[in-house]
Structure formats: C-alpha cells, structure tokens
Amino acid sequence: MRPSGESGPAGFRPTAKHPLAIDTDQPTRDGDFLRIENLVFGYPERTIINGVSMTFRRGAVIGLMGGSGSGKTTILKLIGGQLHPRSGRIVFDGQTVDSRDRTGLYALRRRMGMLFQFGALFTDMTVFENVAFPLREHTSLSDELIRTLVLMKLEAVGLRGAAPLRPSQMSGGMARRVALARATVLDPPLLMYDEPFAGLDPLSLGTIAALIRSLNDALGATSIMVTHDIDESLRICDYVYVLGNGGVIAGEGTPDQMRATTDPFLRQFLFGASDGPVAFHYPAEPLAEALGLASPAPPASDTRGRDVLERPR
Numbered sequence: 485m486r487p488s489g490e491s492g493p494a495g496f497r498p499t500a501k502h503p504l505a506i507d508t509d510q511p512t513r514d515g516d517f518l519r520i521e522n523l524v525f526g527y528p529e530r531t532i533i534n535g536v537s538m539t540f541r542r543g544a545v546i547g548l549m550g551g552s553g554s555g556k557t558t559i560l561k562l563i564g565g566q567l568h569p570r571s572g573r574i575v576f577d578g579q580t581v582d583s584r585d586r587t588g589l590y591a592l593r594r595r596m597g598m599l600f601q602f603g604a605l606f607t608d609m610t611v612f613e614n615v616a617f618p619l620r621e622h623t624s625l626s627d628e629l630i631r632t633l634v635l636m637k638l639e640a641v642g643l644r645g646a647a648p649l650r651p652s653q654m655s656g657g658m659a660r661r662v663a664l665a666r667a668t669v670l671d672p673p674l675l676m677y678d679e680p681f682a683g684l685d686p687l688s689l690g691t692i693a694a695l696i697r698s699l700n701d702a703l704g705a706t707s708i709m710v711t712h713d714i715d716e717s718l719r720i721c722d723y724v725y726v727l728g729n730g731g732v733i734a735g736e737g738t739p740d741q742m743r744a745t746t747d748p749f750l751r752q753f754l755f756g757a758s759d760g761p762v763a764f765h766y767p768a769e770p771l772a773e774a775l776g777l778a779s780p781a782p783p784a785s786d787t788r789g790r791d792v793l794e795r796p797r
C-alpha cells in the first residue's frame with residue numbers, strides 16, 4: 485500500500501515544512517505580493533523617482549524597463565530597503581519595507597533573491613562556496629543539507645559539474661548562471677534581476693531567460709527583471725513597466741498590449757526609432773560652439789550646424 489501523510493517514509497511527509505519554508509500565504513491584496521505606492525525618492529541634488537506606483541502579482545515575472553539612468557536599479561534598491569524613500573511606501577507581502585529597521589530588514593532580505601547589475605561572484609571562493617554563502621549566512625543548516633541544496637541548485641542551472649571551479653575559470657554566461665543559483669538558493673519568494681543578460685551572446689541569453697522563467701515558476705516566486713532587452717522581456721514577462729523621463733511610469737501592460745501601443749514614447753522606446761520624444765542628445769551647447777567653430781550668438785534656426793558641415797561653394 486502507498487504510504488501517505490504522517491505514516492510516510494521519514495523526510496517525505498507532505499505536510500512537513502521545508503527547513504527554509506516561509507509563510508507566504510497572506511497576499512497583501514488579492515494576488516498582489518508586492519506593491520509600490522506613490523514612491524518618491526531623490527538625492528539632495530535631484531529627484532530620481534517622482535510618484536511611482538506598481539503592483540507585482542504573486543507568481544508573475546514582471547519586466548522593468550526604461551532608459552539608462554531612469555531609476556530602475558534605484559527602484560530595486562528601494563524594494564530591498566537599501567535606500568529610503570522621501571515619501572510613499574513599499575508593501576512586501578503585507579509588510580512595509582523600512583530601511584531603518586535593521587532586524588526587520590535582515591529577515592526581509594532573506595526572502596529576496598537579488599542578482600546585482602554588476603553581479604559579482606566572490607572571486608576567492610569556488611562556485612560551490614558562492615552558492616552556499618547565503619545558506620551559511622542566513623540559516624543554521626548542517627553541512628550535509630547545505631551540500632544537497634547547493635548541488636540541487638547547481639543542477640538546476642546545469643553547472644553541478646562546475647562546483648569546484650573558481651569564477652575566473654568560467655565564461656561570463658556560466659558566471660551568470662552561478663549567480664542565478666546563488667540568488668535562488670534560499671528559495672526566496674521574490675527574485676530581483678538587474679540586467680541579467682548584459683554582455684551575453686544570444687544563446688547564453690536565451691538560456692538565462694528560460695532559467696529565470698522556469699526558476700520563478702518552479703519556486704512559485706515573483707520575479708522582477710530589469711533589462712534593456714525588449715524582445716526577451718516581452719517574450720518571458722507577464723507584465724511590463726516602462727520608466728520614462730522625470731522618474732514617472734511612461735507605460736505599462738502585458739506584452740501584447742505593449743506591442744500594440746500607439747503611444748509615441750513607448751513606440752520609440754520599444755521599437756527603437758532614433759528620433760521621437762526621447763532626445764538622442766543630452767542638453768548641451770551647439771557642437772560648433774563647443775568646438776570654437778562658430779560665433780556664440782545663436783542663429784534663429786539650425787543653420788549653424790549646416791555652416792560647419794557644408795563648405796561654401
């Protein structure tokens with residue numbers, strides 16, 4: 485007869501709690517796992533995020549896009565409590581993120597896996613030790629259990645055989661997969677990826693993208709993916725937010741809604757027209773003036789550029 489429940493073989497009781505299990509069964513609102521409400525953040529000299537609201541449904545992979553410097557990494561840091569908002573709040577599974585509450589933050593971070601933008605592995609540690617690091621830091625599991633968990637995570641990213649290697653002995657794509665294994669080793673309910681595809685060839689990029697989706701679904705997690713890769717983002721995400729100029733949301737929607745958008749800013753951003761609402765040039769004095777090739781008095785039209793480029797006949 486098939487054993488069931490408490491009478492099952494030791495270690496295989498379906499009701500037994502996983503040693504790393506976290507109670508995530510209390511959604512903040514129906515299905516919302518993470519919520520950002522009217523967030524404002526800035527440095528003394530400049531406001532970066534200027535009234536942003538977003539919701540992140542449990543189980544979804546959400547893309548966060550926007551031009552360089554639009555505040556994507558800043559938003560991830562605010563979610564992780566590394567930065568403190570001027571106003572507004574972030575509610576993570578019913579709990580307001582408070583960067584001043586060190587104890588609360590430590591517990592919260594245990595439930596967030598983060599792949600950093602310049603996602604460095606510890607170069608003086610092996611692949612195995614890199615992935616084991618969060619377990620040693622946040623749990624008191626036995627070495628044997630740690631070994632099992634690390635090997636399982638490395639297996640999931642196809643790199644169990646690379647466990648004894650050092651980061652310097654791996655390609656960039658392999659290192660990124662190890663970083664993925666490390667970010668997910670605590671089975672966190674929230675995963676944040678900052679530019680997970682940067683510098684990868686198309687094949688490695690596809691592998692990482694597929695892993696992000698499958699790890700999310702296998703863990704029943706919620707993932708936020710910051711990326712400049714629009715095709716990949718629209719392929720694997722359930723929902724996308726685009727940050728625009730001035731620290732506000734320029735658009736949001738499902739991949740299908742994004743593809744069908746008629747908004748000029750979004751069309752330029754998503755489909756790469758070089759001209760449009762987003763200026764190519766950062767504001768500056770005219771080039772000719774900067775190079776000392778023309779008189780400083782501004783002309784009524786843009787004839788100055790032509791003066792320089794077209795030689796008098």
Ligand SMILES: Nc1ncnc2c1ncn2[C@@H]1O[C@H](COP(=O)(O)OP(=O)(O)OP(=O)(O)O)[C@@H](O)[C@H]1O
Pocket residue numbers: 527532550551552553554555556557558559601
């Ligand atoms: N410590 C800091 N002090 C002052 N300004 C900062 C600081 N850190 C970041 N910024 C500014 O905040 C803005 C947003 O930075 P952020 O790193 O969030 O951009 P991003 O959208 O992630 O860009 P990228 O796509 O290039 O990574 C930038 O203009 C940046 O110069």
Ligand SMILES: [Mg+2]
Pocket residue numbers: 556557558601678
């Ligand atoms: Mg960034």
